[in-house]
Amino acid sequence: MSEEAFKNVQVLRGISVDQFLGTMGFFAASLSLNCTDCHTAESGGSWARYADDTPLKNTARRMVVMVNSINKADFGGERKVTCYTCHRGSQRPEVTPSLAEQYGTPPPEDPDKIEILNANGANQPSAEQILDKYIQALGGAQQLAKLTSFVAKGTYTGFDTDFAKVPVDIYAQAPGRRTTVVHTLAGDNTTTYDGQQAWVAAVDKPVPLMPLTGGDLEGARA
Template sequence: MNLGGSKITAMMRMSRGTIACGAAMVIFITALVSAQARGAGQARGAAPAAAQPAAQRPQMSEEAFKNVTELKGIPVREFMNTMGFFAASLAFNCTDCHGGASASDWANYAIDTPLKNRARTMIRMVKAINEANFGGRPFVTCYTCHRGSQKPKITPSLAVQYGEPPPDDPAEVEALPGSRVTATPDQVLDKYLQAIGGAQAVGRLTSFTAKGNYEGFDSDFAKVPVDIYAKGPNQRAVVAHMASGDSATVYDGREAWIASPKELSPLPVIPLLGADLTGARLDAQLTFPTMIKTLLTGWRADFPAATIDDKPVYVIQGTIDRVPVKLYFDRMSGLLVRQTRYAPTVVGTVPTHVAYSDYREVPGTGVKIPFTWQMTWVDGQYTINLESVQPNAPIDAARFAKPAAR
């Protein structure tokens, strides 16, 4: 899946210590957007923060990292997403801004460089534009002008003007009130449940464990073993066995976190909050989709025609914890092929895509699940391919236990 051009594609094939994922761009630049401006609203399509369970105060960016001079008072995960926003906007990797020394030691991300200082100046400019014209809401962002290039283009391209238009991005399709609705959300979801085995059969699948392989940024795109532990209605743990140690993404039914070895992350445990927590909850509950109709609210289906991989899809949208989510279903098979959701940052909204494919029946259940899924976001990408699934297996509660702080 292309994240914005050949340079982004190339950087994805580099190790976690040298790529432009948010976890690797820890002290990239500091934004001057105040908490008041953040509260003023989000750009079109942005998702407000999701409701949070009662929990201890999250660690803030300035507490976790050094030389955070402006981008203070936001949780670590939002800080990481903000770094990913910069990477996607300029098609940079971390060493472009932090210098080669950052590849060998997380502490070196705190060192100032000319590009980091230039970026701070540009953030001030963007903040001023938004405050003067849009009430502080991030209607203008880095991506507005850069579009995956270090230097924004100021001269029109005749090749673009008279050439073939680029293919539409299905993630950018927007609802058009008054559009002809060819299938209601209920009809699309009913067809989906029937396509994967029927609501009764799906309801009888209450847990499973699975084994397969994982490849992504953090594995240097080498295939490594992965274990999945899923328990209905809403618990899931994905544990990838990296060369440097296990990396786990877990939703325990209430909280979510990413736990990784020090070689892959500047912090051993990063809690997921806001829209990221909602995303983890959604991924866990879509694993057992019996209640999909009530999982999201405010369903709508008034979207124009869209295709994914040249196949027509139904697009429906719902909301969970105030986070908008688009679901894409193959019109012929009825199967879910993509999910797109959004998370706000202080500089703009970041998307997450989850693509589903290779549906197979889980032995002895009559239920089909995707044996391949790929998650793509602004600071990472991974693909999981399942090889075996054990249905209705007992799962130790410890699989969903949060690790102690180290």
């Protein structure tokens, strides 16, 4: 749990380490900040220093309580309001409408926009239906069953490599087992899925072996 892996966790308790780190990333994206903006500059080289309190951390704690209260009171506990609802990439939410935005040319739609769908929403295909359609496009389950394992090599780029291309190795075996090793400049980042559970071992993680849960586990399974 987050409070076991980190010190001075006051609000985001009782969640897994990967969910805790994902929440930190969501904060950063919602306000266009990075880790050391809310934490101390020294925390960049020390996990222990992330426990130090700062004014922004204390504000974030109050905001988490506020958002949770709104969702609980007005939306039945569903996550309808988040940091991004008001901040939109800015540290200070705008309170006055922009006439330039109102009367100007609307900005183009973001092709990578992610919409959180209600799990009970009508007319939405299930994940199983989408995967079944994909399997059929590949020739059907019977054809794919002939493939029991594979090894692949390629390149990977992402925020954890400063968007530089690095080598990646993938090892897969039916039914559903897979290991991905990203060879970053700082060291290997290994993700393993055994068909039911998944783990990450990486030099930039706060624990030697981090179990994946929730959406991270779904991502490892995909």
